[in-house]
Amino acid sequence: MSEGTGEPTPIAVNGAAGRMGQTVIETAAARDDLEVVVGIDVADAAEIDGVPVVDPDDAATAFAEYEPDAIIDFTVPDATLGIVDSCVEHGVALVVGTTGFDEDGLADLRATSESVPVLKATNFSRGIQVLLRTVSEAVDALEGYDLELMETHHNQKIDAPSGTAKTILDTVQEERDVEPVYGREGHAPREDDEIGVLVRRAGDIRGEHELVLAGNDEVLSLSHRAEDRGVFAAGALDAAAWVAGRNPDWYTFGAVIDES
Ligand SMILES: NC(=O)C1=CN([C@@H]2O[C@H](COP(=O)(O)OP(=O)(O)OC[C@H]3O[C@@H](n4cnc5c(N)ncnc54)[C@H](OP(=O)(O)O)[C@@H]3O)[C@@H](O)[C@H]2O)C=CC1
Numbered sequence: 001m002s003e004g005t006g007e008p009t010p011i012a013v014n015g016a017a018g019r020m021g022q023t024v025i026e027t028a029a030a031r032d033d034l035e036v037v038v039g040i041d042v043a044d045a046a047e048i049d050g051v052p053v054v055d056p057d058d059a060a061t062a063f064a065e066y067e068p069d070a071i072i073d074f075t076v077p078d079a080t081l082g083i084v085d086s087c088v089e090h091g092v093a094l095v096v097g098t099t100g101f102d103e104d105g106l107a108d109l110r111a112t113s114e115s116v117p118v119l120k121a122t123n124f125s126r127g128i129q130v131l132l133r134t135v136s137e138a139v140d141a142l143e144g145y146d147l148e149l150m151e152t153h154h155n156q157k158i159d160a161p162s163g164t165a166k167t168i169l170d171t172v173q174e175e176r177d178v179e180p181v182y183g184r185e186g187h188a189p190r191e192d193d194e195i196g197v198l199v200r201r202a203g204d205i206r207g208e209h210e211l212v213l214a215g216n217d218e219v220l221s222l223s224h225r226a227e228d229r230g231v232f233a234a235g236a237l238d239a240a241a242w243v244a245g246r247n248p249d250w251y252t253f254g255a256v257i258d259e260s
């Protein structure tokens with residue numbers, strides 16, 4: 001709810017016509033604490049489920065007209081970075097689900113968080129947040145076990161490895177000094193200090209991630225499977241409700257979960 005008004009928090013959606021954008025709009029329709037007031041997309045769509053959709057060139061005008069407190073972004077990195085100036089100009093908090101940013105793009109988002117709140121997560125499912133905490137504990141406890149990371153997604157996904165796989169890798173590397181080996185082939189023995197990272201793309205698989213920790217006599221497998229995009233949309237909406245109205249800063253989805 002918007003603080004002090006009792007009205008639903010107005011939010012915008014960047015990438016409104018995409019797989020995730022449409023799911024966010026559908027999922028938000030069932031909530032009374034948030035209302036999607038405008039969508040942004042390059043697609044030639046005037047509206048989606050009753051939500052007006054504008055071109056990214058008109059984002060600043062749309063922010064002035066619809067006054068969203070936050071925008072949920074599931075697009076591509078250039079499109080995310082394309083709206084940050086309008087967010088800063090109109091004080092719109094950014095909830096970023098888009099993956100595949102390079103170091104410069106991430107630095108730009110970090111700089112934006114000095115002016116407006118930015119909450120970024122490579123995966124808005126609650127299960128993955130729990131998995132990340134479990135990964136830290138398992139890698140720390142099972143010293144010397146071989147580590148292998150696998151992810152599987154739908155055949156339309158353009159970035160690889162997935163953002164979530166990279167976050168799992170970062171989490172592993174906070175505990176152990178391992179070097180990623182992407183998509184093994186050829187003739188070379190496995191080194192102790194490596195982690196295999198394997199990617200599959202097929203059908204409309206929503207998102208599967210697995211970290212295997214193998215000792216000589218036992219194997220621990222930590223895995224997560226998203227069964228519906230609604231799980232990501234629900235998390236992103238929870239994040240938008242949580243971050244709207246906060247001070248400019250860099251926020252994580254883990255903080256949302258800890259406080260709700
Ligand atoms: N953090 C999380 O929990 C999740 C993250 N994701 C990530 O979200 C992103 C989007 O995924 P998904 O919805 O499947 O992808 P889609 O391609 O289905 O959707 C992206 C949408 O953004 C549109 N778009 C492209 N350029 C712009 C622009 N400049 N301004 C506004 N909109 C634009 C696309 O239009 P067009 O198709 O015409 O180019 C498309 O409609 C990916 O990076 C994915 O990895 C996905 C699921 C969960």
Ligand SMILES: O=C(O)C1=N[C@H](C(=O)O)C[C@H](O)C1
Pocket residue numbers: 099122123124153154157161162163164165206207208
């Ligand atoms: O593109 C997707 O679909 C997904 N992308 C995210 C990622 O790259 O990790 C999250 C989820 O796995 C679905």
